[in-house]
Each structure stands twice: as C-alpha cells, then as structure tokens.
Amino acid sequence: xxxxxxxxxxxxxxxxxxxxxxxxxxxxxxxxxxxxxxxxxxxxxxxxxxxxxxxxxxxxxxxxxxxxxxxxxxxxxxxxxxxxxxxxxxxxxxxxxxxxxxxxxxxxxxxxxxxxxxxxxxxxxxxxxxxxxxxxxxxxxxxxxxxxxxxxxxxxxxxxxxxxxxxxxxxxxxxxxxxxxxxxxxxxxxxxxxxxxxxxxxxxxxxxxxxxxxxxxxxxxxxxxxxxx
Ligand SMILES: Nc1ncnc2c1ncn2[C@@H]1O[C@H](COP(=O)(O)OP(=O)(O)OP(=O)(O)O)[C@@H](O)[C@H]1O
Ligand SMILES: [Mg+2]
Numbered sequence: 001x002x003x004x005x006x007x008x009x010x011x012x013x014x015x016x017x018x019x020x021x022x023x024x025x026x027x028x029x030x031x032x033x034x035x036x037x038x039x040x041x042x043x044x045x046x047x048x049x050x051x052x053x054x055x056x057x058x059x060x061x062x063x064x065x066x067x068x069x070x071x072x073x074x075x076x077x078x079x080x081x082x083x084x085x086x087x088x089x090x091x092x093x094x095x096x097x098x099x100x101x102x103x104x105x106x107x108x109x110x111x112x113x114x115x116x117x118x119x120x121x122x123x124x125x126x127x128x129x130x131x132x133x134x135x136x137x138x139x140x141x142x143x144x145x146x147x148x149x150x151x152x153x154x155x156x157x158x159x160x161x162x163x164x165x166x167x168x169x170x171x172x173x174x175x176x177x178x179x180x181x182x183x184x185x186x187x188x189x190x191x192x193x194x195x196x197x198x199x200x201x202x203x204x205x206x207x208x209x210x211x212x213x214x215x216x217x218x219x220x221x222x223x224x225x226x227x228x229x
Pocket of ligand 2: 049170
C-alpha cells in the first residue's frame, strides 16, 4: 500500500464578517500510487477548496495533509512551494498558461523555475511531453494561437514536467466542448494506465467520473460516498 497523499480531518473555515463559513468539515482521504480519482458534488460544496489544500495551495484551518509522508503544512512557505513544484502538478479549468511564452516555453517553465536552467535535457523533455499530448506541431505557438483544447493539453504537459507524484486537475474540461473534453480525459486515462500517473480530478460530469477508478462524492463539506469502479 503505497500512499502518495493522506489528508486527515481537514477543516476549512472562512471568516466572513462576523460569520464563520464551514467549507470543509473534517475530510479524511488517502490517495494511493496509481489511483485515478474523481471528486464530484454540487457547486459550492468545497471541491476546489479540498483540491487546493491537497496540492499545497491553500492552508487548512485544522487537520493535516501529507504527501509522501511529508506534512506539507508544517513546512515554511518557501519549502512548501519547492515541495509543490517537485511533487504536485496542477491543471486548472482556464489553463493559466503564460500568454507571452510559446507552448514549449510554458512546458519548460516548471523545470526552469526549479533551477534546472543549465540543463540541456529540459528542452528535450518538454518536446517529448508536447509530443505525448499530441502537440509536437504546436510548440512555437503562443496560448492565444491555440484552441482551448490545445491550451489544456499544454497545461497538462506543463503539469507533468517535473514528474509529479500527484497530478491534480480542477474541472479540466469545464471550459471545453464534448470533443475536446474527450481528448483531455482520454489523455489522462492513458497517462494513468500506461505510466501509472496518480491523478485526482474534480468534475461535475458523471460520464467523466464513471471512467475513473474511484469516485468520491462530497456534500456540505464532507465526503458522503466513495465508490470503486
Ligand atoms: N476565499 C474565500 N473566502 C470566502 N469564502 C470562500 C472562499 N473561497 C471559497 N469560498 C466559499 O467556499 C465554498 C466552497 O467553495 P469551492 O470553490 O471549494 O466550491 P466547489 O465545490 O469547487 O464549487 P464549484 O463546483 O462551483 O466550483 C463556497 O460556498 C464559496 O463561496
Ligand atoms: Mg470548484
């Protein structure tokens, strides 16, 4: 049992004026190596909040998250940010590519930011990843010169650049038509099946969730159901 991520009794409270908003109410969850998990549930139940906390992007009010046995919120901000760039790849609904850089440069960035600037192999790794997502012919395009589906594939290649233990994706198909959604999901399925990429995605789409190995349903800040497909 190789546990990649363990969340224990995670709470998140937002203080709004003099009212507390209990967004996560004690979520516990293990992600094992090779898992492919969908988190679903109605709007506002805390799915994005949970995913951000799992990825080291947002601190829980209470509870702990460990990735590969490192308690990530016990690290200082600089160490946590280093840890995140090495261990976690994040994919967002709206891609978040840097508009002034080419596809290839966007994919290279996480390695460059990690201090690999001198490494000749960064470029060839990024080219290989762009090939893996079917975009070898788009490497010189800037985000504004690519379709939404292509931009999301670049974002996935970028998320994989540092060989993350864990790939997290928040509604990665939320902004795409059904054809491009299928391309993205097929890609994630293939990465999981062929490379054992541990992946957690948030999705509203039941048909997408049914293709994942495990489906976690949330309601009112809690996990109410875990189903293995
Ligand atoms: N920074 C914040 N300050 C206060 N409240 C917040 C903040 N971020 C999120 N919330 C509230 O927390 C709740 C959960 O938000 P979250 O984004 O996790 O929901 P979600 O399940 O991802 O919803 P959706 O499916 O619409 O993306 C919402 O009610 C939201 O309004
Ligand atoms: Mg959300």
